[in-house]
Amino acid sequence: MNVDKLRKKLSDWTDLEAPTGFEEPVLAAAKEALTPLCDSVSLDVRGNLYGELKGTNENAPRVMITAHADEIGFMVTSLTTDGFLRFTRLGGPTISVLPGQRVRLLPENHPPVEAVVGVKPGHILKGPEAQQVPRVEQMYLDAGAESEEQLREWGIETGTPAVFVGELISTSHPTRVFGKSIDNRAGWLAVLEVAERLSKERPQVDCVFVLTVEEEIGLRGAEVATKTADPDVVIAIDTVPAGGTPELDSETLPWTTGAGPLLKVRETSGLSTHGPLRTLFREVADEHQLPYQLIVDTAGITDATSAQQASGKIAALTLGLARRYSHSAVEMLDLDDLKTLIEWIDHGTRKINNHQQLKRL
Numbered sequence: 530m531n532v533d534k535l536r537k538k539l540s541d542w543t544d545l546e547a548p549t550g551f552e553e554p555v556l557a558a559a560k561e562a563l564t565p566l567c568d569s570v571s572l573d574v575r576g577n578l579y580g581e582l583k584g585t586n587e588n589a590p591r592v593m594i595t596a597h598a599d600e601i602g603f604m605v606t607s608l609t610t611d612g613f614l615r616f617t618r619l620g621g622p623t624i625s626v627l628p629g630q631r632v633r634l635l636p637e638n639h640p641p642v643e644a645v646v647g648v649k650p651g652h653i654l655k656g657p658e659a660q661q662v663p664r665v666e667q668m669y670l671d672a673g674a675e676s677e678e679q680l681r682e683w684g685i686e687t688g689t690p691a692v693f694v695g696e697l698i699s700t701s702h703p704t705r706v707f708g709k710s711i712d713n714r715a716g717w718l719a720v721l722e723v724a725e726r727l728s729k730e731r732p733q734v735d736c737v738f739v740l741t742v743e744e745e746i747g748l749r750g751a752e753v754a755t756k757t758a759d760p761d762v763v764i765a766i767d768t769v770p771a772g773g774t775p776e777l778d779s780e781t782l783p784w785t786t787g788a789g790p791l792l793k794v795r796e797t798s799g800l801s802t803h804g805p806l807r808t809l810f811r812e813v814a815d816e817h818q819l820p821y822q823l824i825v826d827t828a829g830i831t832d833a834t835s836a837q838q839a840s841g842k843i844a845a846l847t848l849g850l851a852r853r854y855s856h857s858a859v860e861m862l863d864l865d866d867l868k869t870l871i872e873w874i875d876h877g878t879r880k881i882n883n884h885q886q887l888k889r890l
């Protein structure tokens with residue numbers, strides 16, 4: 530697959546603004562993209578999107594391949610009389626990058642409103658204060674309004690969501706890009722590309738491609754989506770904070786951007802990935818000479834952890850993408866990792882053909 534095409538597609542997905550609980554723009558685009566590839570597409574009331582693709586062997590397991598729709602963001606908690614906004618975080622934007630950051634407010638039925646996180650000028654910061662990041666409760670958004678009334682005219686109210694601003698930027702490196710919401714539009718693009726490949730030549734297994742909501746605030750959508758989809762296998766695709774930068778040595782985060790996709794043995798809390806499924810994917814990677822990194826994730830957690838709890842019959846696995854500067858407006862990804870991940874999921878899904886493969890004993 531052509532990396533330039535992948536870059537363009539990723540850029541279209543990261544341009545969409547869909548903070549947790551406000552995923553509609555991504556759900557709508559994903560529904561449109563999945564419809565021609567699947568036998569049926571549906572949404573539950575919660576917002577989770579399902580695309581069904583019938584396999585060629587009715588005795589084969591049912592496989593759910595999933596990524597989350599939402600991105601981290603912010604939510605207005607109050608308006609001040611002189612036209613500033615207090616806010617809370619949706620999910621976990623990195624607090625230390627917030628002062629001076631551009632954000633975009635997304636009021637209902639009004640055009641988006643540009644804003645910045647206000648920051649005390651360096652000229653007057655003295656002593657320890659100059660070395661410290663303020664608490665989120667001390668921060669505020671400035672949209673350039675003169676008053677609370679003006680903010681209200683622009684449609685801003687308590688509960689208005691906001692996101693980081695930052696289009697996908699190509700670096701001078703042939704395959705590295707940075708931008709906002711690479712977590713998890715890159716994961717979703719992988720699912721979609723796999724759906725396209727599998728729809729052209731169907732695998733033995735029935736597949737359900739699932740785009741979940743509310744991952745960033747506690748893996749919530751995946752729990753209900755898995756109960757609805759009722760799979761035997763869950764493959765969750767997500768991004769993972771990468772090491773390999775000057776402040777993160779190889780003992781803290783041994784996996785790096787550009788060294789292949791990630792196969793998790795375990796994640797921060799909960800999931801230990803399913804042994805037989807892990808072995809199957811490792812064999813597939815070896816067979817097709819795909820580079821990958823085996824990791825014990827001490828820094829993150831994915832939808833596989835909550836999906837695994839939906840029933841005792843589920844074999845769950847997380848495949849990931851190492852990206853730098855997690856939960857900032859400048860997350861950095863290597864598109865080669867994404868390309869390899871797509872091939873890996875495609876080949877791995879085709880290798881699953883009977884329930885015996887999933888038995889631990």
Ligand SMILES: [Zn+2]
Nearest residue numbers: 712713767768
């Ligand atoms: Zn994520």
